[in-house]
Amino acid sequence: MEFSLFSQIALLLSIPVSISLFFLLRPQRAALIAIVGGDMFLPELVNFKLSLLPPLDKHNLPYLCVLVGCLLRRPSLVTTVCKERWFLFLTVALVAGAAVTGLTNGMPVMVRHHHPPIAGIRLTDGLYSAAVDLTQVSLPFYLGWALFRTERDLRTLLSAMVIGALIYVPFAVWELRMSPNLHLWTYGFSQHDFGQTVRGTGYRPMVFMSHGLSLARFLFVGTSSAFILGRLNANIYGVRAKSLGWFLLVILILCKSLGAIIFAGVAVPLLLWSKPTLQVRIAFIIALFVGFYPLLRTWDLVPTDQILAALRALVGEDRTESLGFRFLNEGLLLDKARLHLLFGWGQYGRNFAPRGWDEQAVADGYWVIQIGIVGLVGFVATFGTMLIPLLVTRSRLKAIVSEPHRRLIAGVALTLSLVALDWVPNGLFAPYPYLIVGALAGATREFALYPG
Numbered sequence: 001m002e003f004s005l006f007s008q009i010a011l012l013l014s015i016p017v018s019i020s021l022f023f024l025l026r027p028q029r030a031a032l033i034a035i036v037g038g039d040m041f042l043p044e045l046v047n048f049k050l051s052l053l054p055p056l057d058k059h060n061l062p063y064l065c066v067l068v069g070c071l072l073r074r075p076s077l078v079t080t081v082c083k084e085r086w087f088l089f090l091t092v093a094l095v096a097g098a099a100v101t102g103l104t105n106g107m108p109v110m111v112r113h114h115h116p117p118i119a120g121i122r123l124t125d126g127l128y129s130a131a132v133d134l135t136q137v138s139l140p141f142y143l144g145w146a147l148f149r150t151e152r153d154l155r156t157l158l159s160a161m162v163i164g165a166l167i168y169v170p171f172a173v174w175e176l177r178m179s180p181n182l183h184l185w186t187y188g189f190s191q192h193d194f195g196q197t198v199r200g201t202g203y204r205p206m207v208f209m210s211h212g213l214s215l216a217r218f219l220f221v222g223t224s225s226a227f228i229l230g231r232l233n234a235n236i237y238g239v240r241a242k243s244l245g246w247f248l249l250v251i252l253i254l255c256k257s258l259g260a261i262i263f264a265g266v267a268v269p270l271l272l273w274s275k276p277t278l279q280v281r282i283a284f285i286i287a288l289f290v291g292f293y294p295l296l297r298t299w300d301l302v303p304t305d306q307i308l309a310a311l312r313a314l315v316g317e318d319r320t321e322s323l324g325f326r327f328l329n330e331g332l333l334l335d336k337a338r339l340h341l342l343f344g345w346g347q348y349g350r351n352f353a354p355r356g357w358d359e360q361a362v363a364d365g366y367w368v369i370q371i372g373i374v375g376l377v378g379f380v381a382t383f384g385t386m387l388i389p390l391l392v393t394r395s396r397l398k399a400i401v402s403e404p405h406r407r408l409i410a411g412v413a414l415t416l417s418l419v420a421l422d423w424v425p426n427g428l429f430a431p432y433p434y435l436i437v438g439a440l441a442g443a444t445r446e447f448a449l450y451p452g
Helices: 005-023 027-041 061-073 085-103 123-147 151-178 182-187 212-231 241-254 258-273 276-298 304-315 317-340 366-399 403-422 432-449
Strands: none
Touching: 005 027, 005 061, 005 182, 027 061, 027 123, 027 151, 027 432, 061 123, 085 123, 085 366, 123 366, 123 432, 151 182, 151 212, 151 241, 151 403, 151 432, 212 241, 212 258, 212 403, 212 432, 241 258, 258 276, 258 403, 276 317, 276 366, 276 403, 304 317, 317 366, 366 403, 366 432, 403 432
16 A cells, blocks of 8 residues: 555654653653554554564554653653563563464465465564564553553543543544545545445544544543543543543444443443442453453354344344354454464464455454464463453452542453453554553552552
């Protein structure tokens, strides 16, 4: 695909702009503007490729800029070794597993009938894959842990998600009415298949994100963040956070993404009217499900036919068709993944399987993509980084006595567990959930050590 000069300039200029923010603002605010703003407005698909480095795009470049900005302005913030030992173990496992992936996939593979095979990979390819996950998983987590450990910082993080969602509202409403073409008009190319934006007689907006599902997830996180702050009677620029939450919920519903609407329907009542212990307990259960579902699917222990039949009775054939398509392709991809289950097939499309005479299976869920590329070892490393903080929050909450701290922690844990659940049918889209879960891990440790 040919990218416009303007889109490349925009991505390039984001580097000095992001770093310069650290000389003007608190590191936490500078980091959030660079990361959230980059995800909201930088072009999709455009990247810069440097030797031995993964492609630098809007999904990893802002995090590298934040790291550089902190090193230049406040190096003490990002030169401390993370005290979460499990995180260090998973990061080592991520790199080591990807290296083994490169060493065990030297043979070419066929992924389509009557198409040339995809060449084998080497150790350097495995390390390249590790670099991608380090910049999209480990680095965002570490920055969240390092920068957002106090109550003030956590409130700042949630406020940034609310403000980002509010800024996106007029763009989303425009695309709802006029069609999702802002990315095309601004950067000269569309970031995704236009057909997937059509919903009934209207549209599902994307704005500058990779997909309508990505936008819906972003609005869901912003909506939940508003209700978390609203439970604490917080205001954002003089407006009650709870009122902003109701407004964002209406916009989220208008965006026509059923999954995000269901998640909001679960999260909002719990955030408004349940106790922190219940929220954390539900987050714990969801995290267990997200961790075990891929393993059960890998061994074909999920009753997919019964699930589809029950869903068909509830929401009809049209809504069920999408999930059935996902189940079909998951099965094909898992048939391929089981042949290299521990360390996967590597990147460059080697993890795909033929769907038909000349078709390739479609990978939607983040988990099935990870298992196919880096195997169970890589899946545990990447998903463990998200899920372990949700699991340990339940025990750490017992040591936190401050009610505002408990509500903050519980609300964030519940929201993130639903984001992780969305990774079962859908992709990662953007790494900011790892930033937030890193903040959760740091804050729970800090609040548990200093419970007052």
